[in-house]
Amino acid sequence: GAGVSQTPSNKVTEKGKYVELRCDPISGHTALYWYRQSLGQGPEFLIYFQGTGAADDSGLPNDRFFAVRPEGSVSTLKIQRTERGDSAVYLCASSWTENTEAFFGQGTRLTVV
Amino acid sequence: GDSVTQMEGPVTLSEEAFLTINCTYTATGYPSLFWYVQYPGEGLQLLLKATKADDKGSNKGFEATYRKETTSFHLEKGSVQVSDSAVYFCALSTLVTGGFKTIFGAGTRLFVKA
Numbered sequence: 001g002a003g004v005s006q007t008p009s010n011k012v013t014e015k016g017k018y019v020e021l022r023c024d025p026i027s028g029h030t031a032l033y034w035y036r037q038s039l040g041q042g043p044e045f046l047i048y049f050q051g052t053g054a055a056d057d058s059g060l061p062n063d064r065f066f067a068v069r070p071e072g073s074v075s076t077l078k079i080q081r082t083e084r085g086d087s088a089v090y091l092c093a094s095s096w097t098e099n100t101e102a103f104f105g106q107g108t109r110l111t112v113v
Numbered sequence: 114g115d116s117v118t119q120m121e122g123p124v125t126l127s128e129e130a131f132l133t134i135n136c137t138y139t140a141t142g143y144p145s146l147f148w149y150v151q152y153p154g155e156g157l158q159l160l161l162k163a164t165k166a167d168d169k170g171s172n173k174g175f176e177a178t179y180r181k182e183t184t185s186f187h188l189e190k191g192s193v194q195v196s197d198s199a200v201y202f203c204a205l206s207t208l209v210t211g212g213f214k215t216i217f218g219a220g221t222r223l224f225v226k227a
Contacts, residue, residue, distance in 0.1 A: 033215070042117075042202050042217035043157070048209065056209050091157065095213070101147075102206075102215055104157040 002026075004105035006092050012111045013082055021077040021108045025094030032075050033102060034067055035091040043091055049075060082112045115140040117218035119203045125224045126193055134188040134221045136177075136203035144205040146170075146179050146186040147215070151200045160188075160201070198225045 005024040013019050025032050031050055035043035045059040051072045060066075064082075069075040079086055089109050093102035120135040138146065148160040148170070161170035166181035175190045186203060203218040 031213070035217075040220075042204075042219045045214060045216060048214055056214060093157075093215075101159055101162065103159075104149075106156040 004092055004094055004103055006090075006105035006108050008108060009106060010109045010111075012113060015082060015084060015112055017082055019079050019082055019110065021079075021090050021110070023075045023077070023092030023094075023105060025073065025075070025092070026103055027073075029094035029096055029103075030072070031095045031102075032069060033093040033095075034075070034077050035093065037089045037091055037107070039088075046077070046090075079110075082110075084112045086110060087112045115144070115205060115207055115216050117203050117205055117216055119201075119218035119221055122200075122220070122222040123224055124221060125226065127226050128195055129192045130225075132188070132190040132193045132197075132223070134201055134203075134223070136186045136188065136218060138184050138186065138203075138205050140184075140205055140207060142207055144207045145213075146177070147204040147206065148175070148177055148186070148188050149202040149204055149217070151202065151220075153199070157202070193223070193225045195225045195227050198223055 007022045033048050034046040037043045047067050048056040049069045064080045067077045089107040091107045093104045095102045116139045145164045147162045149157045150160045161172040163170040163179035169178045177186050177188045200220045200222045202220045206213045206215045
């Protein structure tokens with residue numbers, strides 16, 4: 001596609017439920033990043049994939065958060081037993097390995113009620 | 114660890130005023146520096162970047178110079194327009210295994226009045 005695509009654009013879920021957020025990166029981009037942006041804050045790094053493997057997952061807040069990229073393209077961020085504090089906009093970005101510029105998707109706004 | 118600090122907003126200016134948004138960073142090694150912009154209802158977009166000391170990034174009338182001695186990358190524009198109203202994020206990118214990791218500041222909201 002022309003840009004990074006994230007689905008759904010909005011997700012409302014009940015506390016304790018499981019959610020999956022999807023990211024389709026720009027075709028051919030090998031690097032993929034997940035960020036979380038809370039209201040009034042800058043994007044907070046969660047995890048970075050190079051190809052299929054997670055090169056850096058140091059930003060995942062706890063073991064309820066997990067992300068996969070099984071074929072080195074689409075990625076899914078999974079959140080178990082959601083809490084109200086997980087409410088935020090989850091951003092995905094992709095880039096070429098050799099180019100530091102990251103292209104961002106529009107984000108998924110997650111609301112846990 | 115690496116971090117980015119930028120001036121708190123909101124910043125409110127009249128059209129054609131001069132803009133400065135301060136940004137300082139802490140990093141090991143030699144990061145690349147960026148300004149990203151988020152217009153209302155839109156995703157983050159790269160505004161400009163600089164990859165080494167003394168480089169000047171520029172785009173759409175905005176400029177920022179990579180100052181290694183002061184670890185700063187302040188954003189400037191000589192004459193702002195209403196359409197510049199947005200949130201501006203300073204960021205740095207450092208090399209990690211197999212690629213780059215970008216760390217963002219908290220953002221500065223700019224309002225430009227007609």
